[in-house]
Amino acid sequence: xxxxxxxxxxxxxxxxxxxxxxxxxxxxxxxxxxxxxxxxxxxxxxxxxxxxxxxxxxxxxxxxxxxxxxxxxxxxxxxxxxxxxxxxxxxxxxxxxxxxxxxxxxxxxxxxxxxxxxxxxxxxxxxxxxxxxxxxxxxxxxxxxxxxxxxxxxxxxxxxxxxxxxxxxxxxxxxxxxxxxxxxxxxxxxxxxxxxxxxxxxxxxxxxxxxxxxxxxxxxxxxxxxxxxxxxxxxx
Amino acid sequence: xxxxxxxxxxxxxxxxxxxxxxxxxxxxxxxxxxxxxxxxxxxxxxxxxxxxxxxxxxxxxxxxxxxxxxxxxxxxxxxxxxxxxxxxxxxxxxxxxxxxxxxxxxxxxxxxxxxxxxxxxxxxxxxxxxxxxxxxxxxxxxxxxxxxxxxxxxxxxxxxxxxxxxxxxxxxxxxxxxxxxxxxxxxxxxxxxxxxxxxxxxxxxxxxxxxxxxxxxxxxxxxxxxxxxxxxxxxxxxxxxxxxxxxxxxxxxxxxxxxxxxxxxxxxxxxxxxxxxxxxxxxxxxxxxxxxx
Numbered sequence: 211x212x213x214x215x216x217x218x219x220x221x222x223x224x225x226x227x228x229x230x231x232x233x234x235x236x237x238x239x240x241x242x243x244x245x246x247x248x249x250x251x252x253x254x255x256x257x258x259x260x261x262x263x264x265x266x267x268x269x270x271x272x273x274x275x276x277x278x279x280x281x282x283x284x285x286x287x288x289x290x291x292x293x294x295x296x297x298x299x300x301x302x303x304x305x306x307x308x309x310x311x312x313x314x315x316x317x318x319x320x321x322x323x324x325x326x327x328x329x330x331x332x333x334x335x336x337x338x339x340x341x342x343x344x345x346x347x348x349x350x351x352x353x354x355x356x357x358x359x360x361x362x363x364x365x366x367x368x369x370x371x372x373x374x375x376x377x378x379x380x381x382x383x384x385x386x387x388x389x390x391x392x393x394x395x396x397x398x399x400x401x402x403x404x405x406x407x408x409x410x411x412x413x414x415x416x417x418x419x420x421x422x423x424x425x426x427x428x429x430x431x432x433x434x435x436x437x438x439x440x441x442x443x444x445x446x
Numbered sequence: 447x448x449x450x451x452x453x454x455x456x457x458x459x460x461x462x463x464x465x466x467x468x469x470x471x472x473x474x475x476x477x478x479x480x481x482x483x484x485x486x487x488x489x490x491x492x493x494x495x496x497x498x499x500x501x502x503x504x505x506x507x508x509x510x511x512x513x514x515x516x517x518x519x520x521x522x523x524x525x526x527x528x529x530x531x532x533x534x535x536x537x538x539x540x541x542x543x544x545x546x547x548x549x550x551x552x553x554x555x556x557x558x559x560x561x562x563x564x565x566x567x568x569x570x571x572x573x574x575x576x577x578x579x580x581x582x583x584x585x586x587x588x589x590x591x592x593x594x595x596x597x598x599x600x601x602x603x604x605x606x607x608x609x610x611x612x613x614x615x616x617x618x619x620x621x622x623x624x625x626x627x628x629x630x631x632x633x634x635x636x637x638x639x640x641x642x643x644x645x646x647x648x649x650x651x652x653x654x655x656x657x658x659x660x661x662x663x664x665x666x667x668x669x670x671x672x673x674x675x676x677x678x679x680x681x682x683x684x685x686x687x688x689x690x691x692x693x694x695x696x697x698x699x700x701x702x703x704x705x706x707x708x709x710x711x712x713x714x715x716x717x718x719x720x721x722x723x724x725x726x727x728x729x730x731x732x733x734x735x736x737x738x739x
Binding site for chain 2: 280282286292293298300301361
């Protein structure tokens, strides 16, 4: 069953048209990648979904038209946006960041269990639980950003460049944990990633954007086999 | 010795009023990045509301509580219908808007209630108590303790409650906070409302002493801004300590430094401010903004 459906989505920053008709769908429990060069519209696609940029076209989540909703309303539908640059709240402690993630929830017990789950998924965070988020390393901040997303108990997670600025081994750790999260939680994922090799370890299908449009869509295996994808995104 | 102690206690009391307005300014600044120059004006408006009610023979405490509720609504409405149009734009424009608002509120208060001094009843008895052979006015002690109590409540709200956590999250990064479902716009209204409440408390405490006029808190606003800069925009505790320092210093200097006297005492905090800004631009207790790449 389709959880998220984008049809002919457009968006612009002022006079600059960034999305020129993006179409994609994320099935329930599925993981879909968005690949493409800088400026192709990957991040903007996520921002259009979460309501941070105004968009045209159709954006339907779980049968409900969510286009035009405010970001907090979109979040309340069950979509967690883990933004590029992580968006951790620097002056708050790790635990406080997690509690902000759980803002819309009332189930005390479930919240405690999910905090434990996050700390189990990212053991680095356990010893930093009372540190300010600004004192964390880049990798730990990324782990915290994903954890904050988990705490909202979403049905869909929008992951934007989770590997950005991380050492290769750290990036791999983060993706290993996200893969585990996907298997254990069944959260559907829409993943923007520059590093296509990493993305293909997580997603089932992907679409390649070029200047705000879908250039190619296919399964991970198909795309990995294509020469132009290899040249452009997989380093030869 | 008696005079010295009395001066210090009175200084703490006036300093507490500066502290309340300074805290209101810090609260709004941390939530929206703006310095609200109208904070004092809004507080005066609250004091007038309480005064009008007492004239209708509403008991003073009830009148003050009503003015606090009025202020919360006023702050929220000002954020929602006026400041929101400017919050995302140029911060300089928004600050000028708050200065305009101050002028507007002062004008409205003058038009409605004239510029004459009005007697405002005191929340505390005007007697003095004797402590270790020194007589201290109950009003000064009461004012100081009231502000300390307000500070503690505010601190608990911010550190212990979900609302406080949400307000802090929105202040740090509104967009990222929205991704967790925080209703950013409503929380900003609450932040402005709480700031206005602080102002109302300050107004009710100081009005009996200064007598009520539309410009009653103009000086206090200037001192509060000095306290904000001195204490550091990022440090509520620092701001309160700075406000107390200013209150005490201006009192002591007026009496003990002959050439300053009562006419020049307004300059004291600014000399202090000048020195601090040269030596420690982030304020005594503030943190430098460090950008991590």
